[in-house]
Amino acid sequence: MKYECDMISDLLPLYKDGACSNASKKIIEEHLAECPACGKMLKDMIDSTIDEELVKEKNEVIDSQAKFFKRKSALAGSIVGGIFCVPILVCLIVNLATGAGLTWFFIVLAAMLVAASLIIVPLMMPKNKLFTTMTAFTASVILLLAVCSIYSRGTWFFIAAPATLFGLMMLFAPFIAYNKPVKEHLGNHKGLAIMTAYTATFALMMVCIGLCTTPKAFFPMAFSIALPLVAMAWGMFASIRYLKANALVKIGACFGSAGVCSWLMEGLIESYGAKASSLTGVTYSSNSGFASSITCIGIAALLIILGIIIGLAKGGKKNA
Ligand SMILES: [Zn+2]
Incomplete structure (x- = not known):
């Protein structure tokens, strides 16, 4: 009997899931009719399965509730943030419209936005965190440069911004190209896309610097001398890839x-x-x-x- 019980207990999980053959099923049922120990084992097995299903269901309910509250709090945060922005926006428009320029307050504000782009954006974004954070950071840094340039009543923004964009692109382009949501659109051409982004921002920077600097005759020279350098980078990329x-x-x-x-x-x-x-x-x-x-x-x-x-x-x- 003991020997038979061992065999039956091996088969019970299959029996419980209805996965054993008719012949085994018959043997097990005959044994269960005579053996209360194996009967209890089967009952325990069924009970524990029910418990597991209950725990799983409970966790699913908690998860979906947590997601719901997270969405709601993100929405509330956005609305509150939006409301705070209104007076700031009014001051900005009044300042610019009256020709008073920007006060230092807007520099602090733009600097806060740079910090927010790195802290709040990744927290609030449900997906594509890396892409949105890098985009928000770039936009806020460019905005900070613009505010500082207006504050100092200078035109150096048109040199600083493209140069900053080129520098950030050097750093971010590979991360953006190899992550969602850009990855899917590039397929097998990620390297090509990164090189194109580098070249475009480099050309933009060179043209902007050229248009803003004097003497004017120096720019065509500097630009044409930079071209072989770009060609070299493309030559190396094409050779390797x-x-x-x-x-x-x-x-x-x-x-x-x-x-x-x-x-x-x-x-x-x-x-x-x-x-x-x-x-x-x-x-x-x-x-x-x-x-x-x-x-x-x-x-x-x-x-x-x-x-x-x-x-x-x-x-x-x-x-x-
Ligand atoms: Zn038994």
């Missing part, structure tokens, strides 16, 4: 784009040399630059040839 070759060839291609682009840059600096010197009072010399470009191109050629030879040797081995 899209070139279908082994690591040696990829590194070689990176050196190659660095060499060619720095050569172009040195060429531009040299051709602008006298003109740029007369504008800035600095004498430019590019001899050392050309030497490093040639070294880069030499290393590139060496690495690419070595990479191709190794690639061919491996391919040959595979075929043999």
Whole structure:
């Protein structure tokens, strides 16, 4: 009997879930009719299952209530915050409309918004926390710059803001591209999107600085000298991301784009040399630059040839 009880107790969980065969079911039922110990075991099993279901149901109710209250408190917080904003907004409009400029109070306020973007935004956002926080932080920093620029009655905002945007983009773009809700839209082109964002904000910064600085003749020179630098970054990105070759060839291609682009840059600096010197009072010399470009191109050629030879040797081995 003891031996049989052990076997039956092994089968009872299956029996309880209705998962055992008809033959086993018959044996178990015959045994249960004679054995009160196994009968009690089955009863305990059924009772504990009911308890588990009750606990689960209770937790679900508590969770949904907690979510409901969280939503309500977020809504109440937004409304209260909105109400506080009204007098501030009125003061802002009056200040600007009367030509009084902005008082230092608005600088403090904008600085508080920067803090709020990092503390309150992630707390209030139910999802896409990283994206909304980074966007809110960027917007509040730009706003702070604008307020300070208006307060000091300067136009430096148009230089500071694009430069800040470029700097923050360097930092945030990878996080934004690899997280919700942007990730889904980019698919396999995250790297391309990040590089495009870098290039666009860099160009914006250069154009804004160019339009705001004097002498005007210096800007086209500075901008065209920066172009090979951008081309170099794209050349390296394309080599690493899209070139279908082994690591040696990829590194070689990176050196190659660095060499060619720095050569172009040195060429531009040299051709602008006298003109740029007369504008800035600095004498430019590019001899050392050309030497490093040639070294880069030499290393590139060496690495690419070595990479191709190794690639061919491996391919040959595979075929043999
Ligand atoms: Zn038994």
